[in-house]
Structure formats: structure tokens, C-alpha cells
Amino acid sequence: MSVSADLVELSAEQRAIQALCREFAEREIRPISLAVDEADTEMPWDIWYQAAALGLTSFMLPASLGGGGMEDSFTQALVQEELCWGCSGIGNLITSNGFFAEPVLKLGTDEQARRWVEPLAGERPPLGALASTEPGVGSDAAAMTTTATRVEGGYVLRGQKSWVSSAGPAEYYVVFATVAPGTRSKGITAFVLEKSDSGLTIGPPIKKMGQRAILNAELFLEDCFVAEDRRLGKEGEGFRG
Numbered sequence: 001m002s003v004s005a006d007l008v009e010l011s012a013e014q015r016a017i018q019a020l021c022r023e024f025a026e027r028e029i030r031p032i033s034l035a036v037d038e039a040d041t042e043m044p045w046d047i048w049y050q051a052a053a054l055g056l057t058s059f060m061l062p063a064s065l066g067g068g069g070m071e072d073s074f075t076q077a078l079v080q081e082e083l084c085w086g087c088s089g090i091g092n093l094i095t096s097n098g099f100f101a102e103p104v105l106k107l108g109t110d111e112q113a114r115r116w117v118e119p120l121a122g123e124r125p126p127l128g129a130l131a132s133t134e135p136g137v138g139s140d141a142a143a144m145t146t147t148a149t150r151v152e153g154g155y156v157l158r159g160q161k162s163w164v165s166s167a168g169p170a171e172y173y174v175v176f177a178t179v180a181p182g183t184r185s186k187g188i189t190a191f192v193l194e195k196s197d198s199g200l201t202i203g204p205p206i207k208k209m210g211q212r213a214i215l216n217a218e219l220f221l222e223d224c225f226v227a228e229d230r231r232l233g234k235e236g237e238g239f240r241g
């Protein structure tokens with residue numbers, strides 16, 4: 001169902017991306033939706049790259065970084081609505097790099113945005129992920145227990161994250177950890193980890209009842225050193241991101 005033009009006057013750009021997404025959902029997503037669902041824990045890279053070729057995986061990223069520049073929530077909802085009409089799992093997968101990019105853009109420096117967000121607008125974009133949830137810590141994110149301990153040149157991260165969307169296929173991870181345990185949101189700080197970082201282990205994909213186009217897995221952080229330039233914003237600013 002589309003948003004009625006009687007209620008909201010869409011811009012020409014919004015109508016164009018809405019139509020593109022509807023056509024992509026009908027022509028490319030719907031025919032493979034069942035197979036992707038039944039495959040359960042396999043990342044559907046083909047549809048990801050097809051969507052990327054049309055700019056659908058990066059439409060929400062700033063134009064200055066090569067994205068489509070459609071950064072407002074309303075346009076993002078229009079896109080989501082159409083893609084998820086094709087398949088909610090695949091639709092959410094296609095738009096998921098916005099979830100990773102947001103804290104990098106909000107908290108990070110221009111250099112960090114170029115390092116981790118600009119590649120997402122490339123021809124064969126990597127996937128990003130965001131890790132807040134822990135076993136026993138969900139809605140009340142301020143209660144997270146993963147720690148980031150300051151050491152020379154950076155931080156050592158220790159803890160466990162769960163239910164991380166795209167964990168495994170993703171190259172980049174925004175991980176939230178506290179630098180001041182016991183202070184709730186005040187100590188929460190955001191870091192970018194890369195898949196190859198030593199001390200980061202990714203568990204096997206979790207079997208799910210739905211949203212199977214997106215793999216979910218746990219992250220294990222065992223004395224995982226990250227250099228200072230991996231921190232997004234200041235210490236304690238993570239909750240804002």
C-alpha cells in the first residue's frame with residue numbers, strides 16, 4: 001500500500017524512488033523471497049549487489065560520501081514500505097547499512113565517515129552492523145556490561161553482544177561498550193570494529209522464525225584491542241549515537 005497523495009504530497013524524487021523500489025520488489029525480490037527464507041542462514045549476496053547497483057543500499061547516505069542524500073526518515077519509510085512489500089527480510093537487509101552508518105555520521109569525524117561510510121556507497125558495498133544488545137541486556141541498553149578499558153594507544157574491549165544483524169557477512173561493526181561500568185548511559189562509548197580485528201569472534205548464525213534474509217549472530221570480544229582512532233566521538237557519547 002502506498003501513502004496516499006491526498007494525505008502527503010510526495011516530491012518528484014520521492015515518487016521516483018518509491019516507483020523504483022516497487023518495481024524492484026516485484027521484479028527481483030518477490031521471486032526469490034521464499035528461497036531466501038527457506039535457506040534460513042545464508043546471506044543473499046546477489047540481491048544485495050543488485051540493489052546496490054540501483055543505489056538502494058546507499059540512498060540514505062549523504063551525497064557528499066557518494067550516497068543518495070535521502071537522509072530524512074519519511075523518505076526512508078517510503079523505501080522501506082515498498083521493499084518490504086517484496087519481502088520484509090530482504091527489504092530490511094537492503095536498507096540496513098543506514099543503521100550502521102548513523103552513529104558513525106552522528107559521532108565520528110569526517111575522516112571516520114570517509115573510512116567506513118564512503119565504501120558503503122561503492123559498487124560492491126560491504127555490509128555494516130551495529131552491536132548494542134547483550135545476553136540479558138535488550139531494551140534497557142544503558143545496562144550493558146561490555147567494557148572498554150583504556151590502554152596505551154587505545155582500548156581493550158571485553159564482553160559479548162547478541163542478536164547482531166549481519167554479524168558474519170558484515171565487514172564493519174559499531175560496538176557499544178562502557179568505559180565506566182556502573183554509570184549506566186554515562187560511560188557508553190561507540191567504537192568501530194573490523195571483522196579481521198583480533199579478539200573479535202563471531203558466532204554461527206542464529207536460526208530464526210522470520211527476517212531470515214538478515215543473518216543474526218553473537219559477537220565475542222576477548223581482549224579485543226582497538227586503536228584510539230576507532231572510537232566514535234568522546235568517551236560517554238555513545239548513547240547519543
Ligand SMILES: Cc1cc2nc3c(=O)[nH]c(=O)nc-3n(C[C@H](O)[C@H](O)[C@H](O)COP(=O)(O)OP(=O)(O)OC[C@H]3O[C@@H](n4cnc5c(N)ncnc54)[C@H](O)[C@@H]3O)c2cc1C
Nearest residue numbers: 130131132133136137138139140162163164165166211216
Ligand atoms: C531480528 C532481530 C534483529 C536484531 N538486530 C539487532 C542488531 O542488529 N543489533 C542489536 O544490538 N540488537 C539487535 N536485536 C536485539 C533487539 O534490539 C532486542 O531484542 C531488543 O532491544 C529487545 O531486547 P530483548 O529481546 O532483550 O527484550 P527485553 O528488553 O527483555 O523486552 C522483553 C519485552 O518486555 C518489554 N519491556 C522491556 N522493558 C520494558 C519496560 N520498561 N516497560 C514495559 N515493557 C518493557 C519489551 O517491549 C518486550 O516486549 C535484534 C533482535 C531481533 C529479534
